[in-house]
Structures are given as structure tokens and as C-alpha cells.
Amino acid sequence: MAEYRSYPYDVLVIGAGGAGLRAAIEAASTGLKVGVVCKSLLGKAHTVMAEGGVAAALANVDDRDNWRVHFADTMRGGQYLNNSRMAELHAKEAPDRVRELESWGALFDRTKDGRILQRNFGGHRYPRLAHVGDRTGLEMIRTLQDHGIHSGMEVHMECTVLSLLLDSGRVSGAFGYDREKGHFMLWPAKAVVLATGGIGRAFKITSNSWEYTGDGDALAYRAGAELLDMEFVQFHPTGMVWPISVRGILVTEGVRGEGGVLRNSEGKRFMFDDIPDNYKEQTADTEDEGWRYTIGDKNARRPPELLTRDHVARCINREVKAGRGSPHGGVYLDIAWIKQHIKNAPEHIKRKLPSMYHQFKELAGIDITKEPMEVGPTTHYMMGGIRVDGDSQMSTVPGLFAAGEVAAGLHGANRLGGNSLSDLIVFGQRAGHFAAEFAKHNDAIAIDAEQVQSAAAASITPFERGPAGENPYQIQYDLQDSMQDLVGIVRTEDEMQRALGVIDELRTRAARVGIAGNRQYNNGWHTAMDLDNMLLVSEAITRAALLRKESRGAQFREDFPDKDPEWGKYNIVVLRGAGGEMRVEKREIQPMSAELKGIIEEMK
């Protein structure tokens, strides 16, 4: 019998990025006992990597902005597969959530009259992103962390959850281990909020760290919850491509927001060549108009570099495939050119994009105030995830909530930059609130010792096989290679069928994984424990992508290159069938209220 320690809570939050911390703060403010479990140290979650800003229609810079415009932008960006109720709530509540951060100590950049400054970003009609240079995510997570530690929540750092526990269909807590000692931990809880972030580690070129192995999606799926929109994986158009070891690290869209342009090896601004019809009216015709937009001319339209991420990523891909790429297989992103227009351009760039300057200087030996960067697409964000109720963020499992990247719905087929940070605080707050309500109105739960023991027993089998077993790192690399090659930016039936075969094989190998040493801070064991989750989400992504026989948003199928209006009526749901098999279903999209329909028509 495995031994474990038990830490009971009213509300347990799994994940301590922006969404998890915001949820925990909200739940703790009701006086309930709240625990937070996170895989890393507090304040290290991927939210720190978010650079550009947080989208909220504060209308500080352009008073034409309001929630209705933000809502319409979000729906257009998501190709109308979004959960419209979430897009509505998000647009309405983001301004309050941002102002609240300020009351907790966040220091955003300012307008001349002392209010929160907002910047341009892809797909947003008006300057909408509150920001702090290019380290907005760090500012947000630190604000939430520093506020949260005084809110009464208890934090279990460097712990991994292996499974969710159920009590007659309702969630009853979580079981896992602490990384430091390898002790087993039980967290009984009346309500659980999943805020585990994304799945980027399933791909080879990614901006995500080791943590993003789809844990929340997999935990929820195994507990019986439905996943939604899993085919929509966002490839951010601009990741570093060189040196090889930093391949995939994010280059913020803020570079383009500040006037950065994309060029191919012939020096051409290729983004002007391919502007989708539904964005034609909002996009500049000439380079000059694009620049005027950058410097705040309200009559000018956006430069095409600020089209949605899915589109820009595909254009870059096309240039590289056509042989017009940069030496290391990307294209050029040039911010230095703005010296033609403004005095002191180098100082301006360093002030607006300090960490980009630093990152290229330190890691690539490139001075971005003088030379162009080489960039290419990188796996960045998961639009899909756990299907939740738009208001309460509860999944289809009672008592199990989800917020942030791990939840699906807000972004539809493609997320706009800046909408993730606002997602975290809007729906983190909601998930925390409704989880606390749930905990208050439902009785105590019972822990099923058998579920606990079987999870514990399964987790230690790699030690029984020892170093003779399969190497967990190698299985992970092989999965990443296959997903990158076969289920990446450009997809086909044939390749994805092959991917399913590979996933099957890797699952067999993962069942034979072997680990040397003991459970104390053993990265090999940690990697082995993540494999099942990565394989599960990889399968879900592939199966959903196979079913959707069209190209829309982040999904591009070479064998079905066009958008199909019929498919525009459906989301895809992934769930576990009665026999344990993975089921993939079409589900009609949630009906939209007349008011929201009217807004979309009006702003088309």
C-alpha cells in the first residue's frame, strides 16, 4: 500500500499561471479553504512568457473602442466557432479585470494623461492591449502572485497531479506527487479548477516549456469530461529559428505592432500579396498607410503584418517552401527600418521591446535595432481544451471547472494576440467564483481508497523496469517529431493517419518505460509521467483534425484547402467512449443571442 499525505480543501486549483492564481484569489476571498498545486515554483508558469499585452476595450487610446467591437473582433478571429457567450463575457469584463490588477499593484505603461496605454495588435480593430513594454505576462503573474500570497491560499509548489478522483460522478479531489521528495499527495476537494495551460510540448518547435504536456485536458478526459476544438492548435508566426537550440522561442507580435515588417529573401513585403477577403476593408493598401496606422493615424488601416496569426504563419510557411526564405529557414522580421521614420529609433526600440532586444542580443548575437531577425512559425497556443459552460466554466463533470488555455470556447478556430491574458483573468475569476459556490452548496465528498492506490501503483512501475526499459526522453522526442511533421501547420488525411499509427506504437513503448534511481527530484520519472497525457492529447488533436474536412482558422488541410460553410456550423467534441475508446463527434455550435448576431452583422 502506497503511503501518502492528505491536504483537504474546499476548492483545489491545479495550475498557478494567470488563470489558476486568479481563480484561487477569487475562491479564497469567499473565506473558503483554497489550495493551489503547481508543477513549478510559484511565479514561473508560462504566463511569464506572454509579452505583447492584455486585450481590454478600455478605450483609453481610441475612444471608438468598446466591448461590442472587441466581441466582434474575437468572433471574426475565431472564424465564428467561438462560444459566443464566452466571447461576450470576455469583452465585457476584461476592462474591470485589468483595472483590478492595477489596484493590486500592476504598473502598466501610461498615456500622456496618465491612464493605461494601449497598443495595436493583430486582429484588434483599435489599439487595445494594455502592456508593460514587452513583459506584460511577467507583470501580471507577479501581481497575482504577490497579491495571492496574502489571500489565504495554500500553495503546493513543484507537485504533479496524476489523476482526478471521483465520487459518484462528481469530482472529489486529486492525487499526485511532490517532485522534490517524490512523496505521494492527496488533495481531497469539493470543487477542482483546472488551470494547467497548454499542450505545446507535443510538438518539436514550440514556445512552450516542459510543463505544457496537456495534463489538464488528459485529467479531465479520463474523468469523463468532454474536450472541444482540439484540432485548433495555434502556430505563432514568429518564433526564433536560429540558433537551433532556441528554435521556437517566441518573438512577440508587439514587434509588428510597433512597426516591424516581414520580408522575404528578395526584400519584398510579401504580406501585401495575400489579404483574406474578410479583412480587406480593414487592411492597408500601401506601405505608407501601414506606417501611418502604426503611429496612430486614425484614418489609416492596419498593415498586413497584423493580420491574424493563422494567416501570417501560413504566409511565412509559403515563402519558405517557395525558396524565398532566410538562410535558417525563416523569413526576416525587421524593426530596425523604422529609423527611416523616427529619430532615435534604436532607443525607441529598446524602450518598447526591451526583452526582445535582450533575447536576440544574448541568444543570437543580433542587434535588432540594426539588423532584421530571422523568424518562423512555432507551436504556441491551444485554442481547444475542456468544454465548459460559458458562464460558470464548469465542465461536463460536476464540480470540475477549467479556466485559461486548458478551457476551450473563447477563441474558436484562432485566438487573437492579447486575448489570452484577458482570458486568464476574466475566466479565472469566474471559475474561482463558481467553484466556491459549488463547494458551498454541495456536501462533503468521500475518497475512494482504491482509486488512490491504483494511481500510485501505476506510477511506480517504471522503477520496477529500471534503466533497461524504454528511455522516456526518447519517446517524447519521437512524439514531438511526428506531431511536428504529420499534424503541423499543413495537414493531410494521409499524414494524420500515419500519425495515429505512430501514437499507437509510442503508447506501447511508453508502457515499457524504465527509470533509474529513486523518486526524489527525478526528471526522468517526471517525463515518464507526462507521456500518457501527451499521447492522449496528440491523439485527440489528430482525430479531431481528421474529422474536420476543411480549412478554417488554425487548421489548414491541404486536401481540403477551402472553408466549408457547412463545417462552420459545428464544433468537434472528443470524449471517452464506454469501452475506453476515444470518440470524436460533430456538435452543433451553441446558438447565439439575437443581440450578439446583430453586433456581428453590423461590424462585418
Add this chain to the structure above:
Amino acid sequence: MATQAMFRIWRGDASGGEFRDYTTPVEEGMVVLDAVHRVQARLAPDMAVRWNCKAGKCGSCSAEINGMPKLMCMTRLSDLNLDMPVVIEPMHAFPPIRDLVTDVSWNFRVKKSIKKFRPRAPDAEDGSWRMQQADVERVQEFRKCIECFLCQDVCHVLREHHKHEEFIGPRFLVYAAALEMHPLDIEDRVTDLKNKHNIGYCNITTCCRQVCPEFITITENAIIPLKERVVDRFFDPLKQLLHIL
């Protein structure tokens, strides 16, 4: 650039340990963390190392490389002499957990002991404030901190004199400065800084500033102004009188 390099990595835990040598292929553009990952994947799967972002933004991968406190993900191999083994050790100022991972939980307890942010009443009816960019920028410098704790690692008060129970260290002096100089904050931490956080232990050696990967001017911009506030309050007889009144 060499095609192979040797890495001398400390392996062990709280009960003790030893250096072990690992040779691994290296390529142009690699950083120390890449090499450590290669060793981990091929030669030492159970090796403990902490990292997240691999871009110098999360402050997880702090270690001592050839004796210098650094972020492993921001230290390029091309800046090291690869004719000699590259020595990689965990930070010394914190108790070892295993291999390159140390127990930094003390830092999180210290932070909690500092009085939290308390804003003045909002300036506008919608509950928001007005602040000038210049005032914000001064504090933004401190808020760049990624909590890598490298400054804590080199501070002799902690590293050599182990005053962890009395002294909060440079990281949290920066944190206190960010709060004290925050344009909206009205809390008073000056007495705590003197009596509870013992800012007096710092004798401005500037070691902390020199290792900060975010180039925060820890001593000049954070610690010295805080010390001045303490001096003003406690050692200026006139001000002291006013404060008592």
C-alpha cells in the same frame, strides 16, 4: 567551435555529493542548459535540473557555471572555454535538494513577511488612477525581476554568514523598493526594513548588482534609497522627533 565538450556536473543531495564528468556533442549557438539537457537525455536520465522558459524570463535555471552565478539558459557555450571542463554546480546559498536543484522555498517565506501593496484611494470615479510614465518607469525597473535568486546566492550576508532568518537579501530589498516607490502605495515599511528585515547588514558590496541577469541596478537604485529613508527616519534627530509627534 569544438564538436565535443566536457561538463563537470555536481551530483548529489543534502547528504553530500561529487562532481561527475560527462562528454557530449556541442554545436554552434548552444547554451549551457542545452548541454545539460543532452547529458540528461542520453547519459543521466535521473539528473535533477530546474528550468522552464529557456529564454531568461522565468528565473528557474540558476546555477554556478565555472564559479559564476548564472542562468543556464542564457549562458552561451561560445562564451566559455571548452578546452577545459565546464563546471556546473547548484547555487551555494540554499540547501541542496538534488543535483542542480536547490531548496529556494525560504525566498517565498521571506516575501510573505513584507507588508503588501496598499494603494491610495482611486483618482477617478471609475476606480482608476492617473500616473505619469516617468514615475512608473522608476518602479518598472524593479518589477523586471525574474526571481532567479542569483543575487541572494552571491550576497555574503546569506552565502557566508547564513543570516537567512534575519536578513531578507537583495531580491527582497528590490521588492520592498518597488513597493515603497510605487506611485500609488501608501504603506510604510521603513521601520520593518530597519528592525525586521535588517537592511543595515548590507554594506553595499554591489556583488548582487553585478550578477543580476535583468541588469537591475540593485544597489544604487533600490538599496541605497531605502537606506536613506531608514537613516532619515531613525538617525536624523529632527525627523525622528517629527515622526514621534
